[in-house]
Amino acid sequence: MMVDLRYESDSTCVARLEGDLDVTVASAVREALSKAIERGCRNVVLDLSGVAYVDSSCIALLVWLNRVLEPRDGRLVLAGASPDVGRILELSGLLRVAPVVSTASDEHEALSSLEIAPTAQEPSWEQGLSFPADTAQLATARQRVIELIAGLDIPESTMFDIRVAVGEALANAMRHGSPGGRSDTVGVVVEVYEDRVAIVVSDQGCGFDGTLPESSDLYAASGRGVMFMRALMDRVEFTTCEGGGTSVRLEKHVDRRTSIAHRP
Incomplete structure (x- = not known):
């Protein structure tokens, strides 16, 4: 499993995962994300477009992220999941009950959904x-x-x-x-x-x-x-x-x- 982590801003990071997300690598992914969150990242995009396999440890990772990001008023966006990976996420029920978790078709859409700044200008x-x-x-x-x-x-x-x-x-x-x-x-x-x-x-x-x-x-x-x-x-x-x-x-x-x- 390869984890490519980059910062879009002080509060937003993108983690692109490549390979199988299973019990052998979930802890390493969690450690990398934990360091980003400690640094101040509260909005996380997980790019799953390169992930072909997930098991229950992936769901545990997402539950942990939901629990950590919620008190920070953060967001977790799962981007680019394949139909097979998306089906596992759906079967878990997590997407229906985790308040900070949402999905996007790709990384661009995920970042766009996080770009809303505090409403300052007058509406049209x-x-x-x-x-x-x-x-x-x-x-x-x-x-x-x-x-x-x-x-x-x-x-x-x-x-x-x-x-x-x-x-x-x-x-x-x-x-x-x-x-x-x-x-x-x-x-x-x-x-x-x-x-x-x-x-x-x-x-x-x-x-x-x-x-x-x-x-x-x-x-x-x-x-x-x-x-x-x-x-x-x-x-x-x-x-x-x-x-x-x-x-x-x-x-x-x-x-x-x-x-x-x-x-x-």
Whole structure:
């Protein structure tokens, strides 16, 4: 196994793995990544395009990375996995429960997803919506949000990610963030920037900071919504609204080669 580690910035590194990732080499890979994390790297791209075989030690390595990077507000992006390796990752269930782990088709896409800087510039345009906190209206609310960005030439796969994440945020706001039931209102603001789309969903509940109880139970009755949001979007931030309630901000990077700044 060859490990080619390079730093894209003080906080982001790329580890390109070549060969079989099994129990005989997993500890060496972990040691190399541990040194990078100690140096300050909190966003890790694992380029798996050169990996033909993985075993359970690979899953253990990824579990360790998730545990180490999560308190650092970091990200782990698995890039370029072959269909066979991807199937093993899927069978493990890790991608469904690890909050900091996501996948990308290649290294370029992985790094692009990590390039979102703190939102400083003004959006090219924004629009607000409001909905009654009625889950019977969930599909309609979800569709109205998606219709606002439907004309921005966003790839279909990216639109699907946004649809699922927004749906989870709306469902949580209606089910858990609306103590007054249908009399409460869920607010949505869609912001469009040159390189990203942001959707902010706000409720009138008692507040939630996005922290889930520690659990490895794949069959838990709740908690997967936040995991999906974090896995599908490039940034997820929970804040407490002034006067109460929770606001969750979902951001998705859009390839800078395609301008999305125009209003549809």
